[in-house]
Amino acid sequence: MSNASRLRFLLLPCLILIASGCATTAPYDYTAFKRSRPRSIVVIPPTNNSIEVNAPYIYLSTLTRPLAEKGYYVFPVFVIDYFLKENGLPTPAEMNGIALDKIGEHIGADAVLYVSIEEWGQKYQVLQSVTKVHAKLRLVDVKTGELLWDSTARAEESSGGNDLGSMLVNAVIDQILDSTIADPTPGLARQANNAAIDSHVRGMLDGPYKRPTAQE
Amino acid sequence: MHMTLWRTLTLVGIFLIAGCATNKDIYYWGNYEELIHASYMKPGSADSTTQIEKLNTDIQKSEALGKRIAPGIYAHLGFLYALEGKDSQSKAAFRQEEALYPESTVWIEGMLNRARQNEEKQL
Numbered sequence: 001m002s003n004a005s006r007l008r009f010l011l012l013p014c015l016i017l018i019a020s021g022c023a024t025t026a027p028y029d030y031t032a033f034k035r036s037r038p039r040s041i042v043v044i045p046p047t048n049n050s051i052e053v054n055a056p057y058i059y060l061s062t063l064t065r066p067l068a069e070k071g072y073y074v075f076p077v078f079v080i081d082y083f084l085k086e087n088g089l090p091t092p093a094e095m096n097g098i099a100l101d102k103i104g105e106h107i108g109a110d111a112v113l114y115v116s117i118e119e120w121g122q123k124y125q126v127l128q129s130v131t132k133v134h135a136k137l138r139l140v141d142v143k144t145g146e147l148l149w150d151s152t153a154r155a156e157e158s159s160g161g162n163d164l165g166s167m168l169v170n171a172v173i174d175q176i177l178d179s180t181i182a183d184p185t186p187g188l189a190r191q192a193n194n195a196a197i198d199s200h201v202r203g204m205l206d207g208p209y210k211r212p213t214a215q216e
Numbered sequence: 217m218h219m220t221l222w223r224t225l226t227l228v229g230i231f232l233i234a235g236c237a238t239n240k241d242i243y244y245w246g247n248y249e250e251l252i253h254a255s256y257m258k259p260g261s262a263d264s265t266t267q268i269e270k271l272n273t274d275i276q277k278s279e280a281l282g283k284r285i286a287p288g289i290y291a292h293l294g295f296l297y298a299l300e301g302k303d304s305q306s307k308a309a310f311r312q313e314e315a316l317y318p319e320s321t322v323w324i325e326g327m328l329n330r331a332r333q334n335e336e337k338q339l
Contacts, residue, residue, distance in 0.1 A: 040319035057256035061249050068287050069242055073319035076288035078252045079295040083327075108322025186253060209242060 028202035033148040036141045038110035039208045040073040042103065045081050045092040046115035046135065055120035055185075056092050059135060062189040066197045067113070071210025075109060104142045111148060114138040121185060132156045133188045137196060139204070149204055155192035157184060243286035246274025251292075264296045271296070287317050291324065303331075 043063050046056040060077050068074045081095075087106075089095045096114060103109055119134040133156070139149040197204050247270050254261050262270075271293045278285040294309035310324045 054257065058253065061253035061256065064252075064288060065245060065249055065286070071242070073287050073317045075320065075323065076291045076295070078255055079288075079292055082295070106323065106326055108319070110319075 030149075030205060032141070032146045033139075033205050036111070036144070036146065036148050037208075038072065038139075038141065038148065040075065040108070040110045041067055041113050041139070042075045042080060042107050042109035042111075043067070043077050043113045043115065044095050044098070045077075045084075046117050047092050047096050048117045048120075050117050050120035050134075052121040055117045056115075058183070058185055059115065059117060059120070059133075059189055062186055062193060063113070063115070066190070066193040067204075068209075070197055070204050071207025072111075073207075073209070075107065080107070100140070100142050100145055109142055112140050112142060114140060128158055130156060130158045131184045131188055133185055133192050135189075135192070151196040151199070151202060151204075153189070153192035153196040155188045155195070157188055159184075242284065244274065244278035244281060244283035245286050246277060246289075247271075248274065248286060248289050248292070264299050268293065268296050268300070285316070287320075288313075290316065291320060298331075 043060065046059055048056050060081070064074045064077055084095050084098075089098065100112070103112060115135055115137055117135045119132045122129045122131045132154075134152070134154045137149075137151050137153060138147060140146065141148055251262070251267055251270060255267075271289060274289065275285055275293075290309050290313035294306045294313065297303075297306035297309055307328060310328060313320050314324050
């Protein structure tokens with residue numbers, strides 16, 4: 001076999017793989033989202049499947065900005081959480097069970113963002129630490145209960161240098177500073193949120209405050 | 217001489233990039249999300265008076281910069297005033313949120329109505 005034909009032999013399967021790779025990623029279905037055209041979003045305090053007890057409220061404090069900058073009115077998360085607690089729902093688990101018609105009646109939101117945290121925080125391996133942030137997001141229409149959009153916000157970061165000495169020192173320092181000033185999770189969560197919400201492939205559609213015809 | 221020029225140019229470049237990045241935002245955010253984080257993670261680190269000051273400063277800054285204040289900030293301010301028992305300031309802040317963001321009307325009117333009914337009961 002000549003070199004050229006051997007090359008062709010290798011290239012052809014590659015091309016087929018690339019082409020089939022493109023074909024399998026079906027575009028995200030925005031039919032319900034487009035029909036609903038929500039103006040406002042209430043973020044329900046997240047449920048927690050991670051072992052970090054503070055994860056729901058750390059995460060909650062990073063969600064307003066990316067949603068609002070996407071063009072939606074976002075109800076003040078801290079005040080809504082307080083409001084729900086005052087109305088007999090002491091924990092996120094209970095808040096996630098509120099009937100949609102109650103949300104419509106008392107809050108008047110067009111859509112609810114339900115969040116479940118799957119993984120959160122730093123894991124210490126022998127010589128380095130890995131920080132993970134992983135949450136599932138579901139946007140639901142308050143009037144119809146239809147799922148408008150869902151995605152996963154996910155980011156991770158490992159710390160620890162290349163040489164053993166500094167890695168060991170870093171791991172120790174990280175451990176000491178953990179949960180005080182050096183908590184990397186809010187920053188990581190912001191990256192994850194932006195990637196999920198602004199994704200060109202399956203991000204959220206622009207809301208009314210971002211669309212060119214902002215005044216409707 | 218050459219070095220200084222390069223350094224200046226690099227700095228200008230960074231400022232331009234940073235400037236472009238922030239201008240893309242629709243809103244002025246100030247300390248809002250940091251304040252929410254601190255309220256949960258270090259309760260008591262800042263009393264409501266201090267938080268009110270911070271939010272009012274953010275509101276002034278947004279006005280000075282001619283940027284729209286982010287959704288939720290006036291409502292959060294109204295909530296803090298209510299905690300302090302400053303009812304008229306609380307009501308004014310909530311009404312401001314409503315004026316800027318009519319999407320909040322159902323929720324805010326509901327709260328203000330209930331507060332009014334409570335007052336009437338007490339009289």
